[in-house]
Amino acid sequence: MKKIISFRFQYAILVAALLLTGLTSCEKFLEVEPRTSTSDQVTIVDENSAQTAVRGIYNQLQSGSYYGFTFPLIGNISADNVQYTGSQAVNRTLTTHTARADLGPLATVWQAIYNTINRANNVIAKVPEVPVTTSFTEEARSRLVGEAYFLRALAYFDLVRTWGGVQLILEPTASAGDITGVPRSSVQETYAQIFADLQTAESLLSETTNRIRATRKTVFALRARYHLYQKEWPQAIEYATRVIDDNQNYTLGNAYNSFFADNAANTNESIFELYYNLNVTNTQAYNWQHSSRGGIGWVRPSDEAAALLSDETIAGDRSSLLISIPVSGVSVWYGNLYYRTNGTDPAYLIRLAELYLIRAEAKASLSSPDIPGALQDLNIIRNRANLPNATATTQAEVLLAIEDENRLEFAFENHRWFDLVRTGRAQEVLNIPDVGKLLLPIPYSQILVDPALKQNPGYED
């Protein structure tokens, strides 16, 4: 009997011990650390994390919601070169200029651009604090910060030309309550911020050539575009010239399609493009190509653009932007700028051809117009496309010729809408009675979330 008692006692002790271990280890049991992500308290601390954080900005810039697809989409189908034929028929309200604030892609793009800005803000705020080492030189650090300033400038540029003045957020977001009551800045204030960022970027970056990353020369190119938008013609000419004159690194290809055809990428014509690969894919080809070529064909040339581009007396070699596919026995035009259905088409942000046309337009617009100079630049682009010199002579004719040239040269590169709005021609060319429709509506979901964010005129009710 004694043995039984000791046996019971033995187990009673064991029960107590195990229960107690259970209790004390329980709170520890609840500590689980993530493996695929890391705390936001320790983010950019050394050379490696600084470099990866900057790549992270480009990754957002190239996402499907931004340059990967949706941002070019909303600009493209707002003008007359591209039509949307996909299942989200409501997207066509952009083409008819009857878009409502609840249109899905607007919110998608808005979010993606601000995500890019927040990533840039993180780099701008944190990388200067990273100590310099033998391998991480002052210059290397400045380059990273300069790229972030450039990318922030580009992002705000895209916001302001799409929506007008926006909320200027210049600090990284650390917690949910960070953004409250920030009013929209004016268009001028927004452009002033873009200009400041471009200047900072210019001072921090060095004058190297890298077509998929921002360098000082990329800043020159974007400044040329910036000054064109601001109608600061001499500066537009100056900055365009800086890049055009660097003919060691930047030249137009002999054939128009040499910058994209036959799996071309990173060509000498490219000033800034985004690099895609099998892991990070571009969905443009998927959206533009017919199903027999591995796509869904939801985005297509407008009938008018197809007519222009397919006429080689008008468009020259730019007919190579089209491909004809028989559908139910009828030939249908599809766009062929993006055709790599494995998703490796680059996103073309700035090509050398743009700088020629910027300089042509600036020269023609000077208070004392330089018409021969303008025609010279314009004809470089026309001749390259296998077309004769322009016949325009007056300032107005030359500016119209440049507008038409832009339309064809950048047919599917999201230039047309912003060009027409910038030059004040959109209402006439696209038949938009209401001037308010030259800006797109602020996404309705954002108006609901952020009371400080006011809608653009003409979309309020």
Add this chain to the structure above:
Amino acid sequence: MTNYYKQRGIYLFLTKLFFLLIFFSHSYAQNGGTEISGKVLNDKTKAFLPGATIQIKGSTNTVITNDNGEFKIVTYKDLPVVLRVSYSGYDAREIPIDNIKPVVVELEETATQLSDIVVVGYGTQRKRDLTGSIAKINAQEVAKIPVASFDGQLQGKASGLQVITNSGVPGEGIFVRLRGTTSINSSSDPLYIVDGVFLNNTSLQTTVLGGRTTSPLADINPADIESIELLKDAAATAIYGSRGANGVVIVTTKKGNYGSKTKVDVNVSNGWVEADRSVLPNLISGPEVATLVHEYWVNSGQPERSPFRPVSEGGLGAPEEQKTYDRLAFLLRKGYIQDYNIGIQGGGSKSRYYLGAGYVDQDAFFKVIGFNRASLKFNYDHELSRNVKIGVTNSLSRSYRNQARLGDGPQGRLWGSAINNATYSPTHDASGALIGLENTYSLVDNYDVNTVSLRYVGSVFAEANIIKDLKFRSSISADYNLYDEYQYWNTGTSIGSAVGGKAISSITQNSAWINEQVLTYKKVFGEHSITALAGNTLQSNELKNTYAEGNGFANSNYKLISSAASTLASDSWTKHTISSYFGRVGYAYSDKYFAEVSFRSDGSSKFGKNNRRGYFPALGLGWRLISENFLADVRWLSELKLRGSYGLTGNQSGINDFAARGLWSGGSPYADTYGTPLAGIGPLQLGNDELRWEKTAQTNVGFDAAFLSNRLSVTFDYYYKYTSDLLLQKPVPASSGFAQYWANVGEVSNRGFEVAINSDNIRTKNFNWSTNLNISSNKNRIEKLPTPITQYTRDWVILQEGYSLNSFWLYEQLYVDPKTGDPVFAGQDENGVVTVEDRKILNSFYPKFYGGINNTIRFRQFDLSALFTFQYGNYNLNLQRFFIERNPATGANATLLNRWQKPGDITDVPRLVSTGYNYTLDQNSRYLEDASFIRLKQLSVGYSLPAGISQKARLTNVRFYFVAANLFILTKYTGDPETNVTSNPNAQGLGGFGTPPQPRSFQFGLNVTL
């Protein structure tokens, strides 16, 4: 004493393994005494009742009957004594014994469920003792509807349970709600527990199937299930604390009985499924569609875009010259269903077991898709001594699915390809070659998407009586699922043609384990009865995925990723843990007054440090009036009991495991120089240290009543659930660089009543007719939500304060102007323009009430049962119609034949035109339809051989049966109201775009019991 050492040896062994056990030896010698012997029989059939319990009243002296229903019991008391004879499913009897002659005890089957034993959280109770709201579904009642998972079989079976099968795909996820939807972002699915194992109910699917997901419950073979309990109110569920808010479904599998004869049950059925044509899309002929397309372009002022010009001009000829190509007819088939199950159960004096094996093969009623499952089940209990019991439960299954994309999405849509093409457009060209890759014929030939799910669900436990009335139980259980998905897209598909062939392999492992310790105390002092339990559990769930993709294959003979030109790989990992304490104390006085208090504390690794623990108490009260003297003389009343409860439960499922953390992640690569991608990082989500449990307070009042010797019984409950601190992805201004973060915002209420009525309408020797009716209502309301949340593309569904969840947000089409044929919308300004402010919240997916009615008739050897299920007052936005009506060239429903054609036409289908709002305003209320329905869910007829004949063949029972499911439906809805385009719980009610409806099925079966 050798006995003691032997047991001690076993003990040490067990302790070393993983168990903690306590053991007390209570052996005593038996000398002398009086032996009483006898037999226990069914009073009607005179069949032996093996395993019946015989107790000498007033003592703990108990024996059970052997295989032949015989027993012997020795008592030391002096005669006379009273024998209490009880058997599950029968009314217990007390027999006075004053001599030692063998006795024959005949037991009567229990007439109603009221005295059944029901499974509750961490134990069992007599139904009459319950203070909470619990419904029990017996396995025999589980239906034979062609869905693979048992939850789909429960539609219409119990009050408070809403079950919607989302499509006609076997093994696909099923929408289940117990008493409404309490949450927006957290899961509102009930908690499923199989033999004490918390079952993972989140699909492991990664394959894109058009927004549809598979059901993890399909891994469980319904044939192994003994009973299913639904725990509904807080008194019943608060013991499950943080996982109880959406109700608990407890599944108990077959265990066998101690001291019973081996019983072999073989059940074989074969049959087929086919389309129910009344719910198929009503596609129109080629010439009809061509006429519409032509009219569309002519009305749009662009007749040159109509292909219906003379052939000489490069057109397709006149509309009426077109042929009809019926892709849907090609896609449909008769699908075969086979179901084989064998169950062997039995037990000796110290052990019992159940061994089950099953195989089911179900084709869908259209090509390519199919499901099969092979399963094994083994349950075993053994008594090591009078005081120690050990046991295992095991279920192992392999589910295989042939899959295809249904629902939404542009590529590889099997069902969509058959209905979203104009019927005039040919499928093959003149040479017989297929036209296009998104061609139904091509997809059927080339589809190669499949999944194997290997699942183990099991537990080991040990149970010991520490001292009299105090029991300790410890268990470890596991739910392991290996989910192996494979896709091969050859160059005959558009997905494959883009990259020269694509193969994807995705392997997901979900491993969950739970360790549980429970102490249970039961004591009766005279009129007082006390039960108490206390315990703790530790639970861990780890989810891991490895993904590999290969692009570029030589040809379709090479299908493994190792043969691909280029490969990609990625992986993911996540884990959460829960640590809990719980307890319950129940008190009953004189079988009249009942009180129960339960409590649970849960700590979860998901929450911010400040708020890890949640505390969930509940109180339940019951008053059994029938036991009161003042009702003793009311002979027509056989049961009357009032119940009431209040308690708190919680929710944490559905949010990601690290939702409270501020995180940065990798996965944002970019290159420094062209051609060389390098790693990149960026912000992933904002943190919230204050993130805490979603809490649901629930009040329940109800009564159970039975009349006329239990022939009519009624259970009624009214409940009010108020959920606060909703776990929500609260939107933040996008200018922050984030879209949202996890926070506790918002409140939702659910209130409703439930009635269940069981009636034995006729009960005679040869003819029985019984009716079960249940009907439930639930009213859902979003009480607080700072900003509305929209769902799905085009924001068709909105969640907004003051409205029900899953409400539709639409432009209301008032009428079609008979003069112009253009639609008129509410809120149009003088220019006919509508803006987003004109959108209205119109109706909701949730019904006003729903339920089921089942009639069972037995006439001699025949039995017949018919189950109708119904919903009333629910709406669906008919996306199937939307996608085939918005442009006649991409489909065309018969509805379009009623379009406006000339001034004076009165119709709600606008003039066909490409401009204006007629067919471009996607959020048009024209597609919102009343989706109320009543459906003959199941009809079965059976014939059992007379006992004399089957016993000659030495068989206990032989039954032939025929079961048909979904024979007909009455509804105003165009199509099948029980189809949804997505598994997203917040976007339910988006009716059936690209989604096959419920099939009809017919099965013949034979059930033999040895």
